[in-house]
Amino acid sequence: MITRRALLGTTFALAGAAALAGCGSQAGAADPQVSVTGGAIRGAATGKVHVFRGIPYAQSPTGQNRFRSPRPVTPWRDTLNTTRFGSDFIQPAGGDPVRQEDALYANVWTPSVDSSALLPVIVYIHGGGWSRGAGSLPVYDGAALAERAGAVVVNFNYRLGAFGFCGHPALEDPETGLHTNWGLQDQIALLRWVSENARAFGGDPGNITLVGTSAGGASTWQLSLHPQTRPLLRRIISVSQAHVWSPYLSLTPDDATATFDALAAAQGVSVKNLKDVPADRIRDWWVAQFAQPRAQRVVESGRQYRGPVLDPVLLPTFDINQPLPDIPAISIYTSTEGSFFTGPGAPEPQSPPTDAATLHAAFRDILEQGVPSIPESTVSDAVALYTDSAKQDGRPSDPLSLWTELWGDALIRHGVLAFTRRATVEHRAPLYLMEYAHPVQPPYFGVPHESTSPFLFGTYAHPSNVAKFGDGPKERETSAAFMDLVTEFAHGRPPASSRLPRWDPVGNDLRQLVLRDGAGTITTPTKTTQLGVLDAVQWGK
Numbered sequence: 001m002i003t004r005r006a007l008l009g010t011t012f013a014l015a016g017a018a019a020l021a022g023c024g025s026q027a028g029a030a031d032p033q034v035s036v037t038g039g040a041i042r043g044a045a046t047g048k049v050h051v052f053r054g055i056p057y058a059q060s061p062t063g064q065n066r067f068r069s070p071r072p073v074t075p076w077r078d079t080l081n082t083t084r085f086g087s088d089f090i091q092p093a094g095g096d097p098v099r100q101e102d103a104l105y106a107n108v109w110t111p112s113v114d115s116s117a118l119l120p121v122i123v124y125i126h127g128g129g130w131s132r133g134a135g136s137l138p139v140y141d142g143a144a145l146a147e148r149a150g151a152v153v154v155n156f157n158y159r160l161g162a163f164g165f166c167g168h169p170a171l172e173d174p175e176t177g178l179h180t181n182w183g184l185q186d187q188i189a190l191l192r193w194v195s196e197n198a199r200a201f202g203g204d205p206g207n208i209t210l211v212g213t214s215a216g217g218a219s220t221w222q223l224s225l226h227p228q229t230r231p232l233l234r235r236i237i238s239v240s241q242a243h244v245w246s247p248y249l250s251l252t253p254d255d256a257t258a259t260f261d262a263l264a265a266a267q268g269v270s271v272k273n274l275k276d277v278p279a280d281r282i283r284d285w286w287v288a289q290f291a292q293p294r295a296q297r298v299v300e301s302g303r304q305y306r307g308p309v310l311d312p313v314l315l316p317t318f319d320i321n322q323p324l325p326d327i328p329a330i331s332i333y334t335s336t337e338g339s340f341f342t343g344p345g346a347p348e349p350q351s352p353p354t355d356a357a358t359l360h361a362a363f364r365d366i367l368e369q370g371v372p373s374i375p376e377s378t379v380s381d382a383v384a385l386y387t388d389s390a391k392q393d394g395r396p397s398d399p400l401s402l403w404t405e406l407w408g409d410a411l412i413r414h415g416v417l418a419f420t421r422r423a424t425v426e427h428r429a430p431l432y433l434m435e436y437a438h439p440v441q442p443p444y445f446g447v448p449h450e451s452t453s454p455f456l457f458g459t460y461a462h463p464s465n466v467a468k469f470g471d472g473p474k475e476r477e478t479s480a481a482f483m484d485l486v487t488e489f490a491h492g493r494p495p496a497s498s499r500l501p502r503w504d505p506v507g508n509d510l511r512q513l514v515l516r517d518g519a520g521t522i523t524t525p526t527k528t529t530q531l532g533v534l535d536a537v538q539w540g541k
Contacts, residue, residue, distance in 0.1 A: 030045050031043065031044060031045065032044070032045060032050040032052075032113045033079060033113075034052075034113050034200040034201060035200060036055065036197045036200050037075075037193070037196055037197060038056065038073050038074075038075050038076055038080070039075050039076040039077065039078075039079070039080060040078075040079040040080065041055060041079065041080045041081075041082045042079050042080070042081055042082060042083070043082050043083060043108075044083045046109075046143055047143060047147065048111060048147050049109050049110060049111050049143050049146045049147050050109070050110050050111075050112075050113055050201075051083075051107070051108070051109050051110075051142075051143065052082040052083075052107065052108045052201070053082055053083060053084055053085045053086070053105075053107045053136075054082050054083075054084055054085050054086035054105045054107065055080075055082050055105060055106045055107070055108065056073045056086070056104065056105055056106075057070075057073070057104055057105065057106045057156065057189060057190050057193040058070035058071060058072070058073060058104040058186065058189050058190075058193075059071040059072065059073050059074070059104070060101070060102035060104065061101060061102075061103075061104060061159055061163070061182070061186075062101050062102055062279075063275060064275060066101070066163065066274070066275040066279075067163070067168075067171045067179075067182060067274065067275060068171075068173045068175075068182070069173045069175065069176040069178055069182070069185050070104065070182075070185055070186050070189040085105070085107065085135075085136035086102075086103060086104075086105030086136070086157065087100050087102055087103040087105070087157075088100055088103060088134035088136060088157060089101070089103035089134065089157050089158070089159060089160050089163070089164075090103070090160070090161075090163070090279050090280070090283055091128075091131060091132045091133070091160050091161065091283070092131065092132060092161075092283070092287050093132065100279070101163070101279045103134075103157045103159075104156075104157060104158070104159075104186060104189075105135075105156065105157055106135070106154055106155070106156040106190060106193065106194075107135050107136070107142070107154065107155050107156065108142075108152065108153070108154050108201050109141075109142035109143050109145075109146035109152070109153045109154075110146060110152045110153070110201040110202050110203065111146055111147060111150055111151075111152075111202070112201075112202035113200070113201060113202055114202050115199045115200060115202065117202035117203075118199075118202070118203070118204040118207075119150060119151050119152050119202050119203050119204060120149070120150070120151040120152070120203070120204060120207045120208075120209060120490040120491055120492075121151065121152045121153075121154065121194060121198050121203040121204060121205070121207060121208045121209065122142075122145065122146075122149065122151050122152070122153045122154070122208075122209050122211060122486070122490050123154045123155070123156075123190070123191065123194055123208060123209070123210050123211065124140060124142070124153065124154065124155040124211045124212065124216070125155075125156075125158075125187060125210070125211070125212035125213075125215075125216030125217075125219050125220055126140060126155065126157075126212075126213070126216050127212065127213040127214025127215045127216040127217065127240075127450065128160070128214065128215060128216075129214070129215055129242075129305040129347070130160060130161070130164065130165045130183065130215045130305055130306060130307045130308075131160050131161045131305065131306070132160065132347070133160070133215075133216075134157050135155035135156050135157050136157075138459060138462045138464050138465070139453050139454055139457060139459050139462065139464070139465060140155050140453065140457055140459070141457060141459050141462075142154075142155060142457065144457060144458030144459070144483070145456065145457050145458060145483055145486070148458070148480075148483045148484075148487060149483065149486060149487040149490055149491075150487070150491075151203075151487070151490050151491075152198065152201045152202060152203035154190075154194055156190050158183045158184075158186035158187050158190070159182045159183040159186055160183060161283060161286055161287075161306070162260075162263065162282050162283065162285075162286040162306075163182060163183075163279070163282070163283075164181070164182050164183025164184075164186070165181060165182075165183050165184070165306050165307055165308055165309065166180070166251060166256045166259060166260060166306065166309060167179050167180025167181065167253065167256045167257070167260070167309045167311065168256065168257050168260040168261070168271050169257065170260075170270070170271040170272050171260075171271065171272070171274075177313075178311070178313060178314065180253075180256065180308075180309045180311040180314060181308045181309060181311055181314045181315060183308075184219065184222070184308050184314055184315070185314065187219055187223060188223070188226065188228050188229055191208070191210070191223065191229050191232050191233075192228075192229075192232070194208065194232075195208065195232045205232075206234070207234050207490075207492065208232055208233055208234055209233075209234060209235050209236070209237065209486075209489065209490045210223060210224065210233050210235075210236045210237070211236070211237040211238075211239070211456075211486070212237075212238060212239065212241070213239040213240055213241075213450060213452060213453055214239070214240050214241070214242055214449065214450060215242060215305070215307065216239075217238040217239045217240055217241030217242070218238075218241045218242050218243055218244055218307065218319070220236050220237070220238045220241065221236065221238050221241055221243070221319060221325065222244075222308070222315065222319065222322075223236075224236045224325040224327060224329070225322050225323065225325060226314075230327075233327060234327060234328075234492070235327050235328040235329065235330075235489060235490075235492075236325060236327065236328075236329045236330075237329070237330040237332070237486065237489065238329065238330070238331050238332070239332045239333075239452050239453075239456075240332065240333055240334060240337060240412050240416075240449050240450065240452065241331070241412070241415070241416065242305070242307070242411055242412060242415070243318075243319040243320065243415040243416075243419070243540065244307040244308055244315070244318055244319055245318045245319070245320060245370075245540050245541075246301045246302070246310075246318070247300060247301035247302070247303050247369075247370060247372075248303055248304050248369050248370040248410075248540075249302075249304055249305050249306075249307045250301065250302060250306070250307045250308060250309060250310070250318070251299065251301045251302040251306055251309050252299075252301045252309070252310070253309055253310055253311075255298075255299035255300070255301045255302065256309045258298055258299050259289070259298050259299055259302075260274070262289070262298040263282065263285055263286070263289075266285055267281060267282075267285070290302065290306065294368075303369040303370070304369050304411070319415075319419075320415075320418075320540055320541065323426075323428065324419065324422060324423055324426055324428045324429075324431075325428065325429060326428045326429050327429050328429050328430045328431075328432075328489070329429065329430070329431050329432070330431075330432045330433075330434065330485075330489060330495060331416055331419065331420060331431060331432070331433055331434070332433075332434040332435075332436055332452060333412055333413050333416045333417075333434075333435060333436070334408075334412075334435070334436045334437070334447040334448065334449060334451055334452065335435060335436070335437045335446065335447040336404060336405070336408055336445075336446030336447050336448065337407070337408030337409075337411060337412040337413055337447075337448065337449040338403070338404040338405060338406065338407030338408030338409070338411070338446075338448075338449070339404050339408070339444070339445050339446035339447070339448040339449075340448035340449035340450055340451075341404075341407050341408075341411075341449070342400060342403055342404045342407055343404075343443075343444050343445055343446070343448060344443050344444055345444070345468075352399065352400045352403060353399040353400065353402075353403050354399055354400075355399065356383075356399075358399065359383060359399040359402060359403065360379055360380065360383055362399075362403045362406075363379050363382050363383050363386075363402075363403070363406060364379045366406050366407060366410050367379065367382065367410075367537060369410070370410070370537075370539055370540070371537045371538070371539070374537065378536070378537065381533070382406070382533040383402070385529070385530055385532065385533055386402045386405060386406060386530050386533070387402060389527065389529045389530045390402065390405070393526065393527070395527075404446065405527070405530065406530075406533075408449065409527075409530065409531060409533075409534060410534060410539065411449075412449065413527075413531070414531050414534045414535075414539055414540065415540055416433075417510075417525055417528070417531065418540065420433050420506055420510060421510070423506060424506060424507060424508050424510065430494075430505035431505055431506050432495055432503060432504075432505055432506065432513070433506045433510065433511070433512040433513070433525075434485075434503075434512060434513045434514075434515060435512055435513070435514045435515070435523075435525065436451070436452050436455075436482075436515055437514050437515060437516035438451070438455065438474070438475075438478045438515065438516045438517060439516075440468050440469055440470075441467065441468055441469065441470050444468050451468075451469065452482075454469045454479075455469075455475070455478050455479040455482045455483075456479075456482055456483065456486065458479050458483060460475050460479060461475070473518075474517040474518050476518070477499060477517070477518020477519075478515065478516070478517060478518045480497075480499065480518070481497045481499040481500055481515060481518055481519075481520065482515065484496070484497030484498070484499065484500075485497055485500070485503075497520075499518060499519065499520070500513065500515070500519070500520035501513075501520055501521065501522055502522075503520070503522070509524055510524050510525055511523070511524060512524065512525060
């Protein structure tokens with residue numbers, strides 16, 4: 001009997017790719033060419049690395065393939081020109097909805113296309129709250145990291161929003177039996193594609209390091225535990241991972257079903273026929289639905305972001321109930337994760353609290369994202385504890401700063417440190433803990449969520465990044481040190497840099513590396529007293 005899992009594995013064994021525009025165009029003499037499972041591809045030489053952009057790793061998820069498991073691409077005959085990025089997946093930022101749904105592309109940077117080189121492979125999963133982002137963004141350009149690390153660097157797009165992280169039984173795939181989490185399925189398909197094609201780019205398929213930030217950091221953690229992908233990975237780096245749980249970051253399966261029922265009713269079709277509805281209409285309904293106050297939404301869960309939904313095969317239980325990864329891991333958080341959400345350029349701007357009353361209301365709003373009913377006394381105690389903790393540590397205690405701290409703790413830091421404490425007890429594999437503490441430039445403030453990526457990739461000075469992240473000696477040294485750590489780790493050695501002190505795996509004292517201004521210190525986590533607020537309300541349980 002063929003099981004659901006066997007069918008899933010068969011579908012993900014990618015054997016080819018679709019014929020695209022650009023096949024057969026004239027090649028330059030120095031243009032690198034390799035063969036992947038779908039056929040020959042041609043990239044470009046950029047400095048000391050070769051880059052291949054817009055490689056299809058699965059069929060376009062349009063038409064009949066919308067809300068289905070990723071399908072193998074159809075082999076092509078002529079050499080495919082992979083010198084330009086493929087489309088970003090459709091997301092709230094807009095764009096052409098039809099073309100953007102056709103977006104399952106990978107990008108590869110490599111120092112060598114010698115198939116005997118066997119370089120380490122670094123695969124990066126972008127973040128964006130499971131609803132935004134793309135591998136083509138300048139911040140994720142892999143050239144500098146590939147050159148410095150002597151590694152093959154891969155990033156990619158996956159399905160987002162309603163197209164990637166929801167589910168409904170009526171959408172059961174006839175081949176795999178799956179009906180949820182198509183974006184997570186795309187990530188699984190990509191890792192299988194990398195394993196099958198790493199040698200073409202000079203990479204070692206037996207030495208893959210998976211890295212991700214935010215939603216991508218959560219995916220990194222989940223994929224290190226998934227039976228389809230765990231055998232493909234040697235180690236992981238989870239950065240600012242938003243560990244998934246309901247009601248805060250995930251729809252329940254029943255709520256996912258109810259949401260798709262409401263979506264279909266709003267479009268005047270059955271759920272099965274949502275495949276025929278223009279993609280922009282689905283996106284716009286989804287965004288508008290969750291922009292409403294919670295009391296006016298179709299469902300109560302998925303209060304902040306809509307991450308993966310529980311599924312017996314893909315995500316049998318939330319992260320907190322799964323074992324820790326049994327491979328070496330680096331877990332990273334920033335000093336003030338919340339300033340990404342409360343500072344200039346926030347993805348969903350909100351009016352900041354300015355006095356005691358609005359601060360109380362802001363704290364209540366965050367706590368009610370994850371706990372059904374919060375007594376007034378609990379909110380008041382939370383405000384008091386955060387205020388006292390800030391004053392005792394000599395940190396700012398104004399309403400904006402306190403709101404920022406709770407934002408970051410609730411979304412990221414509480415979960416990261418809770419998992420770290422588990423690691424000191426379970427001892428499944430070495431876990432290295434880092435606090436990334438290098439500040440951004442005014443008017444931005446603190447060390448926001450997602451301030452790590454420009455330094456991991458060495459893209460902090462790109463015109464789209466430099467105003468926020470700067471381009472001085474401290475930035476250069478910080479980036480160099482960060483990339484050194486990743487380089488050593490990807491090569492199978494303990495993470496280290498000549499710029500930094502010795503960094504050991506976390507122990508009972510919760511020792512961590514703090515990286516700032518190109519230098520590092522070994523300390524224990526600070527601001528832990530305030531996390532008691534979230535412990536008291538059983539946050540994330």
